[in-house]
Amino acid sequence: MEWLNDNAQAISAVASICTLFVWVFYAQLLYNGYVRQRRPRVIINRGKGIGVEAICLISNMSSEAIYIQxxxxxxxxxxxxxSLDVVEYQQRGSEQEENSYHTFQGPLASGGYLNIQSFGDIVSQIKAYWEIEDNLLHEQNIQLEIRVIAIYGSEDMPTGATRTFNLDLDAxxxxxxxxxxxxxxRLNSRSQRKRVLEWAKEIETHKAR
Known part of the structure; x- marks a missing residue:
């Protein structure tokens, strides 16, 4: 007891420091949880079907809505x-109906998803736009990359997501x-968002030609 009385101030100081570290630790956990919850989460996946007939799905698993650019x-x-921006596409009508235009540009609610089109249709669009020969699509080491550029919340710089698939039409x-x-x-860091911004600039420059 005498030792405790003699060192009461030192013990109190050590206890205060330990308590401070505990609070800092819990504050860091809360902050990390908040940041993780606020971080945009976009998922690119295959839906119904197999091979190139599978549907390309874009899902928004963020806590808030995103705006697809x-x-x-x-x-x-x-x-x-x-490369080709397929946020807008033309749907061919029958002989009696005119072609109709659709767009995926706009807000996508939290928990929502977009059914873009089949991967085969995407490849066909790229092929038609760039006038690619059939034999080129049957070469080895062909890949199809899907990129999403979106605005999340009140943030100024766009966020992005990308996923690449190995494509073998002969398999x-x-x-x-x-x-x-x-x-x-998912491209959420500052340096990654600069890369996404470059994607957007490239596609806008290409459209302006």
Whole structure:
């Protein structure tokens, strides 16, 4: 007891410091949880169907709505890459009906998803736009990349998501479209968002030509 009395101030100081560290630790946990909850989370995945007949789905698993600006598809070949913004597309009508135009640009609610079109239709659009020859699509090491450019909340810089699939049109349906990575790559850091901004500038420059 005498030792405790003699060192009461030191013990109290150590206890206060330990308490401070505990509060800092819990504050850090709360902050990390808040940041994680606020971070945009967009998922690019395959839906109904197999191979290139599978549907390309864009899901918003963020806590708030996002605004879709661009949906960029990139066909990577051994010689070069061919990109196309498919946020707007033309749907052909019958002989009696006119062609209609649709757009995916706009807000996507939290928990919502977009059914863009099949991966095969996306490849066909790129092929038609760039006038790609059939034999090029049957070469080895062909990849199809899907990029999403979106605005999240009140943030100024766009956020992005990307996912790449190995494309083999000569394979069986189960092996025509294989994801390179298990999950979608989400581009949320400042440096990554600068990269997304460059994507947007490139596509806008291309449209202006």
């Amino acid at each position: 661009h949906l960029i598809t990139v066909l990577h070949t051994q010689k070069r890459s061919y 069986s349906p189960n092996h025509q479209l294989i994801p390179v990575n298990v999950d979608t790559d």
